[in-house]
Amino acid sequence: MGSLDQTFHALGDETRRTILAQLLNGEASVSELANQHDMTLTGVSNHLRVLNEAGLVRVEKRGRTRHCRIEPMVLKEASDWLDDYRCFWVRQLDNMAHVLKGIDE
Amino acid sequence: MGSLDQTFHALGDETRRTILAQLLNGEASVSELANQHDMTLTGVSNHLRVLNEAGLVRVEKRGRTRHCRIEPMVLKEASDWLDDYRCFWVRQLDNMAHVLKGIDE
DNA sequence: CGTAAAGTCAAGTAGTTGCTTCACTATACG
DNA sequence: CGTATAGTGAAGCAACTACTTGACTTTACG
Numbered sequence: 683m684g685s686l687d688q689t690f691h692a693l694g695d696e697t698r699r700t701i702l703a704q705l706l707n708g709e710a711s712v713s714e715l716a717n718q719h720d721m722t723l724t725g726v727s728n729h730l731r732v733l734n735e736a737g738l739v740r741v742e743k744r745g746r747t748r749h750c751r752i753e754p755m756v757l758k759e760a761s762d763w764l765d766d767y768r769c770f771w772v773r774q775l776d777n778m779a780h781v782l783k784g785i786d787e
Numbered sequence: 788m789g790s791l792d793q794t795f796h797a798l799g800d801e802t803r804r805t806i807l808a809q810l811l812n813g814e815a816s817v818s819e820l821a822n823q824h825d826m827t828l829t830g831v832s833n834h835l836r837v838l839n840e841a842g843l844v845r846v847e848k849r850g851r852t853r854h855c856r857i858e859p860m861v862l863k864e865a866s867d868w869l870d871d872y873r874c875f876w877v878r879q880l881d882n883m884a885h886v887l888k889g890i891d892e
Numbered sequence: 893c894g895t896a897a898a899g900t901c902a903a904g905t906a907g908t909t910g911c912t913t914c915a916c917t918a919t920a921c922g
Numbered sequence: 923c924g925t926a927t928a929g930t931g932a933a934g935c936a937a938c939t940a941c942t943t944g945a946c947t948t949t950a951c952g
Contacts, residue, residue, distance in 0.1 A: 687799055694795035695910085699868075706871065712929065725911055727930065732909095746919035746928050754875035761873070763804075764866040766811065770859035800940085817899065830941055832899065837939095851898050851949035 689760050692736040697721070698729050702738065702752060709751040789842030789861040791868060797841040798865070802826070803834050807843065807857060814856040 692698055701715055716726040730750060733739040737756040741748050797803055806820055821831040835855060838844040842861040847854050 686804065687801055690795045690799035694792055694799050696792055697910090699791065702872070713927085721910095722912065723929070724913085724931090728910070731930095743929095748929070752872065752875055754872055754879055757869055757872045758876040761866065761869040764862055764869065767807070767857065767859055767862045768866070770857055771863040774859055802940090818897085826940095827942065828899070829901090829943085833940075836900095848899095853899070 686760065686763060688736040689738065689756050692732050692738055693760070695729070695732075697726075698733055701726070701729060701733065701750075705739065705750060705752045709749045711747045711749060713747070715750065789840075789864070791865065793841040794843065794861050794865050797837050797843055800834070800837075802831075803838055806831070806834060806838065806855075810844065810855060810857045814854045816852045816854055818852070820855065 697719060700719070704710060704715055704718065712727055712730060713723065715730070716723045719726055730739060730741065734741055737753055739750050740753045741750050743749075802824060805824070809815060809820055809823065817832055817835060818828065820835070821828045824831055835844060835846065839846055842858055844855050845858045847856075
């Protein structure tokens with residue numbers, strides 16, 4: 683379902699990241715999500731489609747409202763990909779710590 | 788320098804992720820990077836500009852060649868952002884483990 | 893000097909994105 | 923029934939993306 687291309691593309695938009703942050707507090711309807719964005723309901727619906735197709739958000743129809751919630755495994759895949767680069771910044775932070783220690787003495 | 792928008796946008800392209808993966812093995816020139824992509828040198832150069840402006844790659848001119856290397860702190864920022872969602876997939880994995888345990892017994 | 897290599901810059905192009913408006917469907921409520 | 927609410931779908935538009943070609947600059951080497 684969600685390729686890394688789709689995942690990172692979906693995350694590369696402030697509105698979509700804000701939507702995910704809203705969903706940290708639990709599920710929400712499309713209208714509830716849209717209320718906090720200076721944008722049309724259709725605009726938010728488009729963003730939700732991107733998030734859904736990337737596998738980041740699941741939408742469930744209940745009556746006439748859609749309830750959205752985070753689907754975390756694709757986020758985990760992105761995090762796992764970034765882990766391959768962790769050694770680089772750990773080393774950089776170690777170097778900084780070393781320099782700071784030198785200053786302290 | 789690199790906003791999350793720029794970071795995730797830069798990561799949302801397979802060619803650019805491959806370039807980063809190439810740089811895991813140490814620094815490389817633009818031509819060396821381009822050799823492994825079915826693309827013009829100019830094309831790869833464009834991708835490197837995106838990575839550079841996002842703060843993901845640092846380019847240093849030495850003689851007539853440019854040497855590129857990973858600049859990891861922006862990757863760390865992206866990883867830190869994803870950490871806010873970690874609890875979601877940990878919970879999901881716990882549930883899966885619980886189900887599997889139930890099957891074993 | 894002349895020529896080749898490494899790479900950027902500018903311009904063009906086909907496709908994509910983000911957003912809107914308008915029309916529409918489906919559910920709820922009086 | 924009629925009307926309001928929740929949301930999608932289609933079409934349109936300005937801006938951006940990924941990529942190319944061709945001209946150019948800078949460095950290296952004989």
